[in-house]
Amino acid sequence: MADNYLEKKFEDLRSGRPVIRKAGRSLDSLLGDAGSPPAGEDAKYRVDRAQTGAAVASARRLGFEFSSEMPDGDPARLEVTCRSAYELGAVCTAIRLKLAELHLHAEVDLSSSGDAASLRIFRPAK
Numbered sequence: 001m002a003d004n005y006l007e008k009k010f011e012d013l014r015s016g017r018p019v020i021r022k023a024g025r026s027l028d029s030l031l032g033d034a035g036s037p038p039a040g041e042d043a044k045y046r047v048d049r050a051q052t053g054a055a056v057a058s059a060r061r062l063g064f065e066f067s068s069e070m071p072d073g074d075p076a077r078l079e080v081t082c083r084s085a086y087e088l089g090a091v092c093t094a095i096r097l098k099l100a101e102l103h104l105h106a107e108v109d110l111s112s113s114g115d116a117a118s119l120r121i122f123r124p125a126k
Helices: 002-015 027-035 049-060 085-101
Strands: 066-069 077-082 105-110 116-122
Touching (some): 027 105, 049 116, 066 085, 077 085, 085 105
Antiparallel strands (some): 066 077
16 A cells, blocks of 8 residues: 555656646637627626726736726726827727727727727627
8 A cells, every 4th residue: 555655656746746727818819809890789788997997907008108088987988099090009909909808899989180099898799
């Protein structure tokens, strides 16, 4: 009995500790979700302020200065303003990728000047 115990312990020691890896979604899958138009909208689902805040916080990691606000306190609407169209595109892309990670979608309406956008956030129908 002692020999079998020692053999098992030696085998465990030799093979190493089991490593559990949690696989996140790939960039390709997030880009696919953010870029593909959803089939419909889940009308029952309400976007939470924390979800919109997380998307804005992720976009801030880019280092661009921009302003964002939720008109009328509605977390399903987001107004974003940047200094240039380039920065606005990068910020909107970052927001849409984070929303895709949260299983949400955003429709983007650009202003005529190109330095502001209005995002309507919703959950696609399954």
